[in-house]
Amino acid sequence: SPQEMVKRNYIFDTIKVVFQRYGYLPIETPAMENLETLMGKYGDEGDKLIFKILNSGEYLEPLKSKMGYRVKKLLSNEIKVGDKITPEFAETFFSVEFYKNFIEDLQVNLVTKDISEKALKYDLTVPFARYVVQHQHEITFPFKRYQIQPVWRADRPQKGRYREFYQCDADVIGSNSLINEVELVQMIDDVFTQLKVPVLIKINNRKILSGIAEVIGEKDKIVTITVAIDKLDKIGADGVNKELQENNVSADAIKKLQPLIEFKGSTLEKLNFLKQLLAGSEIGLKGIQEIEYIFKTVSQISDLKSQIELDITLARGLNYYTGAIFEIKANVGTLTSSICGGGRYDDLTGVFGLPNMSGVGISFGADRIYDVLNELNLYPPSVAASTKLLFVSFGEKEQEYCLPLLAKVRKAGINSEIYPDAGAKMKKQMSYADDKKIPFVVIVGSDEMQSGSLTLKNMTSGEQEKIGIEKIIYKLKAN
Amino acid sequence: SPQEMVKRNYIFDTIKVVFQRYGYLPIETPAMENLETLMGKYGDEGDKLIFKILNSGEYLEPLKSKMGYRVKKLLSNEIKVGDKITPEFAETFFSVEFYKNFIEDLQVNLVTKDISEKALKYDLTVPFARYVVQHQHEITFPFKRYQIQPVWRADRPQKGRYREFYQCDADVIGSNSLINEVELVQMIDDVFTQLKVPVLIKINNRKILSGIAEVIGEKDKIVTITVAIDKLDKIGADGVNKELQENNVSADAIKKLQPLIEFKGSTLEKLNFLKQLLAGSEIGLKGIQEIEYIFKTVSQISDLKSQIELDITLARGLNYYTGAIFEIKANVGTLTSSICGGGRYDDLTGVFGLPNMSGVGISFGADRIYDVLNELNLYPPSVAASTKLLFVSFGEKEQEYCLPLLAKVRKAGINSEIYPDAGAKMKKQMSYADDKKIPFVVIVGSDEMQSGSLTLKNMTSGEQEKIGIEKIIYKLKAN
Numbered sequence: 001s002p003q004e005m006v007k008r009n010y011i012f013d014t015i016k017v018v019f020q021r022y023g024y025l026p027i028e029t030p031a032m033e034n035l036e037t038l039m040g041k042y043g044d045e046g047d048k049l050i051f052k053i054l055n056s057g058e059y060l061e062p063l064k065s066k067m068g069y070r071v072k073k074l075l076s077n078e079i080k081v082g083d084k085i086t087p088e089f090a091e092t093f094f095s096v097e098f099y100k101n102f103i104e105d106l107q108v109n110l111v112t113k114d115i116s117e118k119a120l121k122y123d124l125t126v127p128f129a130r131y132v133v134q135h136q137h138e139i140t141f142p143f144k145r146y147q148i149q150p151v152w153r154a155d156r157p158q159k160g161r162y163r164e165f166y167q168c169d170a171d172v173i174g175s176n177s178l179i180n181e182v183e184l185v186q187m188i189d190d191v192f193t194q195l196k197v198p199v200l201i202k203i204n205n206r207k208i209l210s211g212i213a214e215v216i217g218e219k220d221k222i223v224t225i226t227v228a229i230d231k232l233d234k235i236g237a238d239g240v241n242k243e244l245q246e247n248n249v250s251a252d253a254i255k256k257l258q259p260l261i262e263f264k265g266s267t268l269e270k271l272n273f274l275k276q277l278l279a280g281s282e283i284g285l286k287g288i289q290e291i292e293y294i295f296k297t298v299s300q301i302s303d304l305k306s307q308i309e310l311d312i313t314l315a316r317g318l319n320y321y322t323g324a325i326f327e328i329k330a331n332v333g334t335l336t337s338s339i340c341g342g343g344r345y346d347d348l349t350g351v352f353g354l355p356n357m358s359g360v361g362i363s364f365g366a367d368r369i370y371d372v373l374n375e376l377n378l379y380p381p382s383v384a385a386s387t388k389l390l391f392v393s394f395g396e397k398e399q400e401y402c403l404p405l406l407a408k409v410r411k412a413g414i415n416s417e418i419y420p421d422a423g424a425k426m427k428k429q430m431s432y433a434d435d436k437k438i439p440f441v442v443i444v445g446s447d448e449m450q451s452g453s454l455t456l457k458n459m460t461s462g463e464q465e466k467i468g469i470e471k472i473i474y475k476l477k478a479n
Numbered sequence: 480s481p482q483e484m485v486k487r488n489y490i491f492d493t494i495k496v497v498f499q500r501y502g503y504l505p506i507e508t509p510a511m512e513n514l515e516t517l518m519g520k521y522g523d524e525g526d527k528l529i530f531k532i533l534n535s536g537e538y539l540e541p542l543k544s545k546m547g548y549r550v551k552k553l554l555s556n557e558i559k560v561g562d563k564i565t566p567e568f569a570e571t572f573f574s575v576e577f578y579k580n581f582i583e584d585l586q587v588n589l590v591t592k593d594i595s596e597k598a599l600k601y602d603l604t605v606p607f608a609r610y611v612v613q614h615q616h617e618i619t620f621p622f623k624r625y626q627i628q629p630v631w632r633a634d635r636p637q638k639g640r641y642r643e644f645y646q647c648d649a650d651v652i653g654s655n656s657l658i659n660e661v662e663l664v665q666m667i668d669d670v671f672t673q674l675k676v677p678v679l680i681k682i683n684n685r686k687i688l689s690g691i692a693e694v695i696g697e698k699d700k701i702v703t704i705t706v707a708i709d710k711l712d713k714i715g716a717d718g719v720n721k722e723l724q725e726n727n728v729s730a731d732a733i734k735k736l737q738p739l740i741e742f743k744g745s746t747l748e749k750l751n752f753l754k755q756l757l758a759g760s761e762i763g764l765k766g767i768q769e770i771e772y773i774f775k776t777v778s779q780i781s782d783l784k785s786q787i788e789l790d791i792t793l794a795r796g797l798n799y800y801t802g803a804i805f806e807i808k809a810n811v812g813t814l815t816s817s818i819c820g821g822g823r824y825d826d827l828t829g830v831f832g833l834p835n836m837s838g839v840g841i842s843f844g845a846d847r848i849y850d851v852l853n854e855l856n857l858y859p860p861s862v863a864a865s866t867k868l869l870f871v872s873f874g875e876k877e878q879e880y881c882l883p884l885l886a887k888v889r890k891a892g893i894n895s896e897i898y899p900d901a902g903a904k905m906k907k908q909m910s911y912a913d914d915k916k917i918p919f920v921v922i923v924g925s926d927e928m929q930s931g932s933l934t935l936k937n938m939t940s941g942e943q944e945k946i947g948i949e950k951i952i953y954k955l956k957a958n
Contacts, residue, residue, distance in 0.1 A: 001614070002504035002624065009505065021889050023866045023896030025481035025915075026488065030643050031510060031599070031629065032530075051511075054531040054595050064582050071578040079573060081566045090560045093572045099550045103543055116533050120510070135480070140914035142899055145481065150510065164509050177899035179878070186886070301882040387502045399658070403780040407665070410500050417502030420621055420656035435619035436504075 004370075006386060007379055008166075011195070011369055012148055015168050018190045019146040022183055024170045027145045029127040031152075035119045041126045041351070049153045051120040063105060120152040124169045124363070125348070132173055133352040141174030148366075162367065171361030173348070178290060180360050181324045181344065182297045185308065188328055188340055188362060193305045195369065196378050198331040199339070200307045204314035205291050206321045206343070208274060211284015212260065212312075215277060216253040224249065226315035229261070233313070237261050260312065267295060267310040274312070290323060307331060322346040326362060333375045339368045388476050390438045391418040392429040398422075398444045405442075405454075405469050412473045433459055440476065483849075485865060486858055487645075490674070490848055491627055494647050497669045498625040501662055503649045506624045508606040510631075514598045520605045520830070528632045531595040542584060599631040603648045603842070604827070611652055612831040620653030627845075641846065650840030652827070657769060659839050660803045660823065661776045664787070667807055667819055667841060672784040674848065675857050677810040678818070679786045683793040684770050685800045685822070687753060690763015691739065691791075694756060695732040703728065708740070709794035716740050739791065746774060746789040753791070769802060786810060801825040805841060809851045818847045867955050869917045870897040871908040873924045877901075880928050881921075884948050891952045912938055919955065 016026075038050055073092050085094075121127050124147045132139065148168045155163060170187065172180045185201060192199045209229075213222040228243040235243070240261060244254050263273055271288060278284030291310060298304060306328075316325050323344030330339060342362030349357045373379055389409060391402040399422040409416045417438075419429040433441050443455040453466045456475075467475075495505075517529055552571050564573075600606050603626045611618065627647045634642060649666065651659045664680060671678045688708075692701040707722040714722070719740065723733050742752055750767060757763030770789060777783060785807075795804050802823030809818060821841030828836045852858055868888060870881040878901040888895045896917075898908040912920050922934040932945045935954075946954075 001617070002506055005505040005507060020865050020894050021892075023869075023894065023915075025865055026484040027481055028484060031631070032643065051597075052533040053599070054533055067578050067582050071575060071582070074573060074575045074578065079564065079569075081564055081569045083564050085558065085560050085562050085564060087560045090558075094553060094558060096550060096553045099546050099553065103546050103550070118530075120532070138480070140911055142911075144896070152510070164511065172899070175899045177901065179882075179897065179899040179901075182882075183899075297879075297882065300879075301886050386499050386504055390502075400776075400779075403658075403661075403776065407780050413500075415499050415502065417623070418658065420651070420654045420658040422656065422658075432619055432621075436502075 002386075007373070008366065008370060010379060011366055011373070012166075012168065014194050015191055015364055015366075016146070016148065018187050018194070019170050021190070022144075022170075022187055024144045024146040024172075027128075027131065027147055028149055029121065029124070029131055029147070031120055031150070032118045033121050033127050033130065035117055037130050037352075038119050038122055038126060042122055046122060049155060050122050051152045051154050052116040053118040053120065055117055063102070066102065121149075122153060123151050124149060124167045125171075125361075128169070128171065129349045130352055132357070133349050133354045136354055142172050142180075143174055144170075144172045146170040166366045168364040168366055169361055171359055173357055173359035176358050178293050178297075178324075181290075181294050182301070184326065184342065184360065184362050185294065185298050185304075186302055188326070189302070189304045189306045191340075191364065192328070195373065197339075197369070197372055197376070198306065199328050200309065200331050202309055202311040202314050202327045202329075203291065203294065204311055204325045205287035206315075206323055206325060207283045207287030207290065208278070208312060209287075209315060211278040211281035211287055212257070214281045214284060216256040218249055218253045221247065221249055221253075225257075229313050230315035232261065263312070267308075270310050270312060287323075294324065316341060316343065320345045320348065322358075324360065330372045333372055335368065335372050335375060337368055338365065339372060340364045387415045387417050387436060387438045388479070389414060389416040389440045389442060389472070390429075390433045390436075391416070391442050391444065392426065392433070393418070393422065393443075394426070394445045396422045398446070398449060401449050402442075402444050408469060409473055409476075412477065414473065414476050439479075440472075442472065481865075486852070487845065487849060489858060490845055490852070491645075491647065493673050494670055494843055494845075495625070495627065497666050497673070498649050500669070501623075501649075501666055503623045503625040503651075506607075506610065506626055507628055508600065508603070508610050508626070510599055510629070511597045512600050512606050512609065514596055516609050516831075517598050517601055517605060521601055525601060528634060529601050530599040530631045530633050532597040532599065534596055542581075545581065600628075601632060602630050603628060603646045604650075604840075607648070607650065608827045609831055611836070612828050612833045615833055621651050621659075622653055623649070623651045625649040645845045647843040647845050648840055650838050652836055652838035655837050657772050657776075657803075660769075660773050661780070663805065663821065663839065663841050664773065664777050664783075665781050667805070668781070668783045668785045670819075670843065671807070674852065676818075676848070676851055676855070677785065678807050679788065679810050681788055681790040681793050681806045681808075682770065682773065683790055683804045684766035685794075685802055685804060686762050686766030686769065687757070687791060688766075688794060690757040690760035690766055691736070693760045693763065695735040697728055697732045700726065700728055700732075704736075705794035708792050711740065711792040742791070746787075749789050749791060766802075773803065795820060795822065799824045799827065801837075803839065812851055812854045814847065814851050814854060816847055817844065818851060819843045866894045866896050866915060866917045867958070868893060868895040868919045868921060868951070869908075869912045869915075870895070870921050870923065871905065871912070872897070872901065872922075873905070875901045877923045877925070877928060881923050884921075884933075887948060888952055888955075891956065893952065893955050918958075919951075921951065 032053060035052060039047055070092060077089070079089065128145070128147065132143065146169065148166060150164050150166050152164050170184070188201055209226050210222055213219050213225050218225060224247040225244065228240045228247070231243070232240050241254055260277065263270065265273070271292060274284070274288055278288065298308070314325055314327055316327060321343040323346070325343040326341055327338050328340035329336060340362060342360070344358065344360035346358045347355060348359055391406055393399045393402050399418065402418055406416060406418050419432055430441065439459050441457045441459060443457060448454050453468055454472065455464055456467050456472055457464045511532060514531060518526055549571060556568070558568070607624070607626065611622065625648065627645060629643050629645050631643050649663070667680055688705050689701055692698050692704050697704060703726040704723065707719045707726070710722070711719050720733055739756065742749065744752070750771060753767055757767065774787070777787070793804055793806055795806060800822040802825070804822040805820055806817050807819035808815060819841060821839070823837065823839035825837045826834060827838055828834070870885055872878045872881050878897065881897055885895060885897050898911055909920065918938055920936045920938060922936060927933050932947060933951065934943055935946050935951055936943045
């Protein structure tokens with residue numbers, strides 16, 4: 001609806017301005033990608049949730065003709081119960097191979113290739129990787145791009161989950177510098193400061209998680225361990241330990257992990273604790289160094305409004321992160337789900353043939369931010385109304401009188417309207433202004449036409465005054 | 480690409496500002512509509528060009544099980560050539576009905592319902608009509624909405640035709656007032672004036688076409704006649720007459736049509752000619768009256784930059800127009816296709832169960848406008864570059880020195896960046912600025928760090944100057 005759209009555009013515009021402030025440029029990729037570009041990138045569950053598009057054209061013809069051949073055979077050969085089976089008939093009707101192949105055709109060829117070669121994009125990241133590889137010779141690296149577009153997932157519709165929803169991503173690809181991580185933190189802070197939502201920015205580093213897996217002697221089980229630790233908030237320490245045990249993480253390793261899981265303290269205390277714990281892990285120490293750089297540099301160059309903390313249990317589901325990991329939650333209200341997240345990945349484009357391109361990015365969850373702003377009623381009043389002034393008139397002559405005035409108001413850059421149907425009742429015209437939340441109405445009757453002094457009504461206060469058109473323009477421009 | 484996006488957004492933003500200036504509010508509808516909402520609305524050709532989306536789930540199971548049953552039968556019953564056919568076997572394998580039904584299933588059930596229930600929207604108009612009917616009790620009428628969204632058509636890709644393209648529509652629904660037509664003309668003029676494209680706005684009225692069909696005695700053939708007349712530009716008078724003949728329009732009627740087809744003159748002369756010709760047709764005279772009102776009112780209230788004319792051969796393909804018809808072409812350059820069009824329709828929502836809702840609207844062809852602006856090089860210079868300033872540094876220390884300055888520049892609202900990789904060669908950093916068309920670069924080495932006076936390079940002129948950060952901010956804000 002218009003009300004929702006205007007609010008959503010306010011969120012998008014705020015994010016866009018910040019993206020551009022930091023040198024990110026917009027791109028868009030088509031809604032449709034080749035099916036094979038998407039398949040296998042989101043796990044088995046993800047593959048099932050991809051919307052596939054039916055090929056146009058007559059993809060059923062080959063199968064129809066196979067069956068049609070049999071109909072012809074039957075019609076041309078009169079055969080009855082009791083007849084002997086001829087070799088020709090057996091070949092046509094009694095070949096197990098034929099039926100098996102036919103099922104196979106239905107299942108494999110028809111579904112995957114003959115029926116569908118295109119699909120709706122499932123996220124912005126994979127199409128972006130495809131785009132970068134395809135345009136690698138035209139792109140200037142480091143490539144800083146943002147993208148605000150819908151994606152589609154064949155989820156069962158439920159509260160807070162939509163089949164079509166917007167993602168707002170900013171990524172820089174082709175740069176290893178930690179400056180990028182620092183700037184992303186600043187951008188997150190800028191966006192939520194402008195939206196007036198106090199947030200908690202949680203940061204972790206995948207290398208620290210790798211270091212932990214290394215020092216507890218379970219280097220190979222890094223994925224299992226991070227997936228389990230990620231659930232700490234939801235299932236508690238006991239739940240995490242149980243999941244680790246079920247996944248054959250050794251009792252010794254689980255024991256070694258406990259101080260870490262139970263550790264409480266400031267970011268500084270955490271870092272000191274980790275330095276001791278990971279003293280023997282090169283990758284772990286690298287992770288700590290990166291985190292320290294980010295925290296130090298952010299604090300030096302900007303006065304963050306957001307709370308920022310190191311959370312060593314933060315892993316985020318996606319396995320492609322290789323460095324920094326971000327997750328952002330609102331620090332107020334009842335909505336606790338993540339409203340922004342991201343991280344560094346070292347090989348996003350490798351699967352499309354362009355290896356060793358390091359990138360880092362963040363994604364804003366526009367729908368969830370929308371819900372948070374709604375709950376906290378944080379939309380500025382100016383977001384509600386687009387039209388500032390409505391001309392209301394008593395009849396055709398009055399309407400005709402209004403039209404040049406309306407043109408003047410518009411020329412001054414003020415969004416304004418006239419109620420189009422000249423014969424409509426005053427009540428109807430006024431309730432149109434009310435419904436559209438138009439803050440000012442100009443009422444024109446014969447008195448006003450004679451004097452040139454118009455009746456301006458403030459729809460919020462109910463006040464009326466007689467006033468010329470130039471003053472109305474001046475007043476509304478100041479508003 | 481970013482360059483294309485920035486240009487396209489310039490077009491969208493220009494159009495959006497005008498839409499809102501006239502009181503139109505944004506809505507969006509989902510990319511996917513129910514297939515049955517779309518089918519049958521665009522003619523047979525259109526139906527074929529709708530992208531249909533594969534249902535998720537196991538829609539092939541029923542067909543697979545029908546075939547699987549036969550495989551089972553074959554495997555469980557050893558039968559050979561020469562055996563006699565048993566009744567059971569005949570029933571399973573020799574029923575013509577079975578094969579016919581199977582083909583039918585493939586063809587009808589599977590394709591239309593089992594396989595696909597959703598489709599990508601083909602235009603914005605039909606989903607808008609669906610939206611209005613669905614939300615009729617929440618909407619305040621007259622409902623003025625605009626919509627800028629992609630639509631999809633399974634056309635063969637070719638120059639100037641894309642499978643995914645944007646439509647920019649503004650419609651008002653629930654108002655019969657001709658004020659709406661007048662305002663649409665003003666909006667068209669405002670948009671193209673701001674885009675600096677001189678245009679020709681052609682206007683006609685469907686009622687005049689009906690009147691013509693009536694006075695030449697072929698009232699029932701109105702569609703045939705308008706379709707033929709619409710092609711006058713392309714196929715000439717002879718072509719039109721041939722097509723009319725082929726469609727059984729009487730020789731007498733064709734003869735009566737000639738003066739009309741051949742008529743040249745100003746809008747005023749055309750109107751006078753039409754008044755005589757259509758003197759006997761009530762609907763024709765109504766059309767003339769509407770056209771006169773629009774021309775008169777537009778000229779009274781605004782000083783149009785665009786050329787505007789009555790074109791009685793303008794019909795536009797769509798058969799749902801019932802009143803005014805608009806078509807806009809660029810008056811310069813080589814691109815002659817229509818860049819905007821629209822008209823009044825009296826029963827758009829009737830097919831979804833809400834009859835007698837008159838509406839009128841226009842649609843801007845963003846891709847074609849893009850091509851025109853490209854050809855004429857009409858993008859303002861500010862559209863090219865988003866980032867205004869790049870910090871370039873000789874090493875890590877210099878980079879660290881730059882970061883708080885960069886934060887200051889951004890805080891002042893200036894889009895700016897720092898080259899992220901501190902060790903990168905100067906040449907690489909400068910060519911990054913060149914490629915991104917960044918107009919100013921700040922170069923920071925040890926001299927600059929000591930003096931606090933930075934080197935600002937104007938990338939267009941090549942000039943360099945030593946200048947403090949506050950002055951840089953002042954200078955760029957003025958730019």
